[in-house]
Every structure is written in C-alpha cells, then in structure tokens.
Amino acid sequence: MTADSVPAGDDPRRLLADSRRLAHRVRLAQRVTWFPLLVLAAVTFVAIPVQRWAPRAVSxxxxxAGGTRCTFWLVGAFVYWVLALVLAYALIAGCYLRVAQSRGLSSRVAPYVITGIALAVVLTAGGLVFHYLLTPPYPGVLVGVWRLVEPSGxxxxxxxxxxxLERHLALLLFTVVYLVVVLVPITFGWGSHWGSRWGFAPSLVISGGLLMLxxxxxxxxQRRGRQR
Amino acid sequence: MSDPTDAPEPTGPAHPANGLDDVVHQRVRLGILTIAHEARRVEFGYLRTQLELTGGNLSQHLGVLETAGLIEVEKGYAGRRARTWVTLTQAGHTALAEEIARLKLLISRVETPGGQ
Known part of the structure; x- marks a missing residue:
C-alpha cells in the first residue's frame, strides 16, 4: 500500500459507494416513469377512432374471385401517429423538467426530445417505405420489421x-414484455372478422391497455416508495 | 448519458493516491459534484437535505469548489422564494471523472494480490 495517508472518513470504497448512492437518488427523484406510459396509452386509445374514421387512400x-382486392393506406392515421407521438414526447420532456425542478433538480430533456424526433422519423420513413416501395403480402422478415416500425412497435x-437512459431495470423488463405482446400480436380471436374498418382495434386495445396498466x-x- | 462512476481506470506507473485532488477527495465535496453532475443543475436545499448538512457548512464547501472553478453558483428567485442553484463547470466534470477513476484504481490495487 501507499505510504500516503488517506483520512478514514475518505476511504475510497466508502466515497465510491456514497457517490453511487447519491447519483442513484438523483435518478430516482428525476423519474416520472408512469407519465410517459400513461401518455402513450392515451395516444394509443385515441388512435382507435382515428384509424376507424380518418381518411384512407385506396389504390x-x-x-x-368473389370481389375486388385493393391496397389501402391509412393516411389520416399515419399523420395522427406522427404528430401525436411528437406532441407526446414534448409533453413528456416538459413533465420531466417540471417534476425535477419541483424537487430542486434539473433534468436532461434532450434525450426525450431526441427520442420523440427519432420516433417520428422512423414512423414516417417506415410508413413511406412500406407504402410506396413494398407490396403486400410481405415475407416473414418484413412482417417483423413492419411491426417494429409501426406505431405500437x-x-x-x-x-x-x-x-x-434512465437505467431503469423495471422499465426495461416491462418494455420487453410489451414488445413481445406487440411483435407477437395477441387478439384472443376477437376482431379477426371485423374487416379492415375495425380489425386493427384489438391489438391497439391490448397494447394501449398494457401501457396503461x-x-x-x-x-x-412510486407513491409507495415516497411514503416510506 | 455519461456516468463518472463508469469512468475508465487511469493507467500509468504513479500510485493513484498521488494524484488525488484535496478539493475533490472529500466526502461532502465529492457528493456535491456527483449530484450536480447527475442533476445538471441542483438547488441548494436539495444538496443540504441529501448531504445532511447545515446551510453554513454546505456554503463553506460550495465556496471551496467555486474558488477551484469546479462549480458555478447562481442566485435567483422561483416565484417569491430566493433560490441558489449549483451547476458543474467543465473543469468540475473532468475533476469528478478523474476522482472516480482514481478511487476505482485505488480499490483495485488494494483488492488485487500483489498490487500494492
């Protein structure tokens, strides 16, 4: 060991442990995990009537045999999702900032803004590519990609x-479950014969419901944690 | 998002204790730097509560860090209430990352057989 003295109170292990504990406390104080989930759940639920009644382009x-087959694109819903998600992330960033300030802290808002913009770009690019460059029925791999770039994915x-960003293990586990449900659409059989006007509803109800829960x-x- | 507690260990023949900065290598001041780094900007009251200090004691530590150019102290108002905000300077970010890296190196030297 070194001949240099290190004050007992400044023991390296203790200093490092204190530093990690304080950083963790700040992260906990900045977290408002429930807010983005509830906002995104609301966006998903509102999408149901929008997708049902918004204008669609048929081509x-x-x-x-027995009728006509057309390709249709939910233009109105597409525009809704892009705008709604950008607005949702602006709201989420604002909420994080406000909550952090009320607790005597500031918060890094840029990651949420960047995530919102990236989401809008991915949705727009995905929608345009699948509409203009590819023709259904898509092969298996593309179906997986489609589910990832469609709004719920x-x-x-x-x-x-x-x-x-938040180093939040519980949110990570929740997200994995959510992605499994979205990528392996579960409908419990309902909605399969509702046609193009309502057929999408069960998957949105389930993904929105999962976000809400x-x-x-x-x-x-979080409330229980604060009461302790 | 960078985390000083994830900083890589510095390399070199000198013992890590030799490079310890007295301004930063102190429990309260390291705590202030850590919180300010994580929070981007932190209020005086939050620091006082988390570090369990009196206002006067905290002010003294903030004065040391401010004199060393590691933090900036900004006074203002939130509504009618006076507030003091603390922000880390670039030198503060660097000093914190170096301190954490040195602490890790010190610990690893103590824990590694023959690493004294």
Missing amino acids: NCQPI AIGVALLVLSW GGLGFLLT
Missing part, C-alpha cells in the same frame, strides 16, 4: 431507449 384495386423501441403500476410503486 391498386384488382378484381379477384416504435413506442416499444422508444421505451427501450428510455429505460436505458404499466403506467398505473409505476405510479403506485
């Missing part, structure tokens, strides 16, 4: 980024 209609990817779970956990 490539071809006669087939993109929300999962964004949550994955947030869990990393997650948000409420994190809210309760």
Whole structure:
C-alpha cells in the first residue's frame, strides 16, 4: 500500500459507494416513469377512432374471385401517429423538467426530445417505405420489421431507449414484455372478422391497455416508495 | 448519458493516491459534484437535505469548489422564494471523472494480490 495517508472518513470504497448512492437518488427523484406510459396509452386509445374514421387512400384495386382486392393506406392515421407521438414526447420532456425542478433538480430533456424526433422519423420513413416501395403480402422478415416500425412497435423501441437512459431495470423488463405482446400480436380471436374498418382495434386495445396498466403500476410503486 | 462512476481506470506507473485532488477527495465535496453532475443543475436545499448538512457548512464547501472553478453558483428567485442553484463547470466534470477513476484504481490495487 501507499505510504500516503488517506483520512478514514475518505476511504475510497466508502466515497465510491456514497457517490453511487447519491447519483442513484438523483435518478430516482428525476423519474416520472408512469407519465410517459400513461401518455402513450392515451395516444394509443385515441388512435382507435382515428384509424376507424380518418381518411384512407385506396389504390391498386384488382378484381379477384368473389370481389375486388385493393391496397389501402391509412393516411389520416399515419399523420395522427406522427404528430401525436411528437406532441407526446414534448409533453413528456416538459413533465420531466417540471417534476425535477419541483424537487430542486434539473433534468436532461434532450434525450426525450431526441427520442420523440427519432420516433417520428422512423414512423414516417417506415410508413413511406412500406407504402410506396413494398407490396403486400410481405415475407416473414418484413412482417417483423413492419411491426417494429409501426406505431405500437416504435413506442416499444422508444421505451427501450428510455429505460436505458434512465437505467431503469423495471422499465426495461416491462418494455420487453410489451414488445413481445406487440411483435407477437395477441387478439384472443376477437376482431379477426371485423374487416379492415375495425380489425386493427384489438391489438391497439391490448397494447394501449398494457401501457396503461404499466403506467398505473409505476405510479403506485412510486407513491409507495415516497411514503416510506 | 455519461456516468463518472463508469469512468475508465487511469493507467500509468504513479500510485493513484498521488494524484488525488484535496478539493475533490472529500466526502461532502465529492457528493456535491456527483449530484450536480447527475442533476445538471441542483438547488441548494436539495444538496443540504441529501448531504445532511447545515446551510453554513454546505456554503463553506460550495465556496471551496467555486474558488477551484469546479462549480458555478447562481442566485435567483422561483416565484417569491430566493433560490441558489449549483451547476458543474467543465473543469468540475473532468475533476469528478478523474476522482472516480482514481478511487476505482485505488480499490483495485488494494483488492488485487500483489498490487500494492
């Protein structure tokens, strides 16, 4: 060991442990995990009537046995998702800043803004590529990619980024479950014969419901933690 | 997001204790730097509560760090209430990262057989 003296109170192990503990406390004080989940759940639920009634572009209609097969693009819903998610992330960034300030801290807002912008870019690019460059039915790999770049999947990817930014293990685990549900669509059979107007609803109800339950779970956990 | 507690260990023949900065190598001041780094900007009251200090004691430590150019202290108002905000300077970020790296190196030298 060195001949240099180190004050007992400044023991390296203790200093490092204190430093980590304080950094962790700051992260906990800055977290409002329930808020983005509830906002994204609301965005998902509102998407249901939007997708049902918003204008859609119909093209490539071809006669087939027993009717006509057309390709349609939910233009209105597409615009809704991009705008809604950008607004949602602006709201989330604002909330994080406000909560942190109320606790005597500031917060890094840039990651949330960047995530929101990246989400909008991915959604726009994905939607345009799948609409203009590819023709259904898509091969298996592309179906997986499509599910990742469609709104529910993109929300999962964004949550994955947030869990990393916040170093939040519970959010990471929740996001993995969410992505599994989104990538392996579960409908319990309902909605399969509802046609193009309502057929998408079950998956949105399930992904929105999961986000809402997650948000409420994190809210309760956070409240209990503060009461202790 | 960078984390000083994840900083790489410095290399070199000198013993890490030789490079310890007395300004930073102190429990309270290291705590102030850590919190300010993580929070980007922190209020005086938060520091006082978390570090369990009196206002006068905390002011003294802040004075040492400010004189060393590691933090900036900004006074202002939030509504009618006076507030004091502390922000880390670039030199403060560097000093914190170096201190953490040296602490890790010290610990690893103590824990590694023959590493004294």
